[in-house]
Amino acid sequence: MRGVHDLGGMTGFGSIVREENEPVFHDEWEKHALAVARAMMGGGYFNLDEFRHAQERMEPSHYLESSYYEHWLEGTITMLVEKNVITLDEIEAQMPDLAEGREPAGPVGRQGEGPVVDLELVRRFYKVPGAARLELDIAPRFEAEDRVQARRIETSGHTRSPRYIAGKIGTVERDLGVFHFPDTRVSGHGDKPQHTYFVRFEARELWGDEAPARDTLIIALWEDYLDPA
Amino acid sequence: MGSEGIPSANGKTALRVKALESVLLEKGLIETAAIDELIDMFENRIGPWNGAKVVARAWADPDYKKRLLDDGTAAIAEMGFEVIQGEEMVVVENTPEVHNVIVCTLCSCFPWAVMGLPPVWYKSAPYRARAASDPRGVLKEFGTEIGDDVEVRVWDSNAELRYMVLPERPAATDGLDEAALARLVTRDSMIGVTKLAAI
Numbered sequence: 001m002r003g004v005h006d007l008g009g010m011t012g013f014g015s016i017v018r019e020e021n022e023p024v025f026h027d028e029w030e031k032h033a034l035a036v037a038r039a040m041m042g043g044g045y046f047n048l049d050e051f052r053h054a055q056e057r058m059e060p061s062h063y064l065e066s067s068y069y070e071h072w073l074e075g076t077i078t079m080l081v082e083k084n085v086i087t088l089d090e091i092e093a094q095m096p097d098l099a100e101g102r103e104p105a106g107p108v109g110r111q112g113e114g115p116v117v118d119l120e121l122v123r124r125f126y127k128v129p130g131a132a133r134l135e136l137d138i139a140p141r142f143e144a145e146d147r148v149q150a151r152r153i154e155t156s157g158h159t160r161s162p163r164y165i166a167g168k169i170g171t172v173e174r175d176l177g178v179f180h181f182p183d184t185r186v187s188g189h190g191d192k193p194q195h196t197y198f199v200r201f202e203a204r205e206l207w208g209d210e211a212p213a214r215d216t217l218i219i220a221l222w223e224d225y226l227d228p229a
Numbered sequence: 230m231g232s233e234g235i236p237s238a239n240g241k242t243a244l245r246v247k248a249l250e251s252v253l254l255e256k257g258l259i260e261t262a263a264i265d266e267l268i269d270m271f272e273n274r275i276g277p278w279n280g281a282k283v284v285a286r287a288w289a290d291p292d293y294k295k296r297l298l299d300d301g302t303a304a305i306a307e308m309g310f311e312v313i314q315g316e317e318m319v320v321v322e323n324t325p326e327v328h329n330v331i332v333c334t335l336c337s338c339f340p341w342a343v344m345g346l347p348p349v350w351y352k353s354a355p356y357r358a359r360a361a362s363d364p365r366g367v368l369k370e371f372g373t374e375i376g377d378d379v380e381v382r383v384w385d386s387n388a389e390l391r392y393m394v395l396p397e398r399p400a401a402t403d404g405l406d407e408a409a410l411a412r413l414v415t416r417d418s419m420i421g422v423t424k425l426a427a428i
Binding site: 008010011073196206 | 239242243244245246247248249250251252253254255256257258259260261262263264266267268270271272276311312313316317332334335336337345346347348349350352353354355356357358359361362363364365367370371377378379380381382383384385387388389390
């Protein structure tokens with residue numbers, strides 16, 4: 001049970017298309033889609049894990065055919081609707097006027113519970129190095145050089161354990177410290193802070209005997225994704 | 230608008246973004262100045278020029294290089310950049326024995342702070358699908374051949390760590406200062422899909 005976003009190891013997508021001198025944005029709306037998403041996340045209206053899950057729940061063919069910034073837009077709308085911040089009707093109601101060229105109006109009155117995402121707030125939230133790590137004293141279950149097996153995670157919810165590692169055996173490279181657990185942050189079962197480790201897999205373990213003997217892949221895995229091997 | 234006055238797919242998306250922003254502005258939940266600030270950062274303040282300065286300093290200063298490889302977050306923080314999507318940085322060094330390459334198979338995580346927003350190809354299904362399973366094939370598409378005696382090491386950016394490759398310093402650059410060295414560093418070399426050619 002995995003979404004179409006879990007792309008690692010899939011075949012058939014063809015060659016990689018590159019653009020010479022690619023601009024940062026291809027369209028004005030892309031800037032705004034990204035900025036609104038980041039601003040509302042910064043205001044605490046939804047967290048990054050929930051936001052990723054909202055993108056992952058896009059209809060699969062729409063996900064594959066649409067651009068990165070459309071994923072951001074759809075994820076933001078889904079989140080804000082589900083958190084009762086806006087309704088789809090409110091968005092639809094704006095469209096005809098905006099199509100006629102009206103520019104977005106200013107505030108017509110404060111509505112809603114959350115913080116106002118202003119200049120000071122957005123400046124604050126991207127100035128904190130090391131913000132993802134949690135300074136919690138929790139005993140680690142594994143240490144460097146331990147052999148571990150990636151659990152087979154079957155979920156219709158959110159996980160950051162890609163399916164290509166399911167059941168595969170690797171070696172703990174190092175303990176990265178304690179991080180929130182994305183799966184439970186999205187399922188509503190709390191932050192479940194736990195140790196996260198760099199785990200090294202041989203390419204042949206992941207992709208079969210045709211893979212080059214020397215090649216490896218390293219991925220950061222939360223404790224709940226691992227069993228002792 | 231399309232030729233019949235009907236919005237194109239892109240036009241409809243543009244309208245939807247504007248409508249979303251308009252609803253949030255009207256509700257007083259967001260201010261235009263906050264959106265403008267973020268756009269200015271995306272366009273003008275984060276970009277691969279930041280990462281290039283880090284790489285050049287590491288090449289020029291062995292003590293800095295050691296700090297950078299030991300604790301990328303702290304060593305990059307010394308440079309004073311914005312830290313959006315660079316909160317936990319891991320810098321991995323390319324050597325004659327190991328060639329590192331970065332991907333995010335589950336979405337498109339990227340170290341914005343040091344490399345700016347990711348290029349379209351990095352976010353595309355072909356790269357996300359194959360960089361993990363066939364990195365040598367992907368590198369060949371970028372014109373990069375890695376010998377059989379070298380380990381190709383893929384880093385999948387699934388967690389809240391962001392990665393930057395420290396490329397090998399090109400030959401014949403001994404006389405260059407940091408500013409000149411930084412000009413040699415490309416975004417793609419810091420993703421690990423290319424190597425820097427000798428000058």
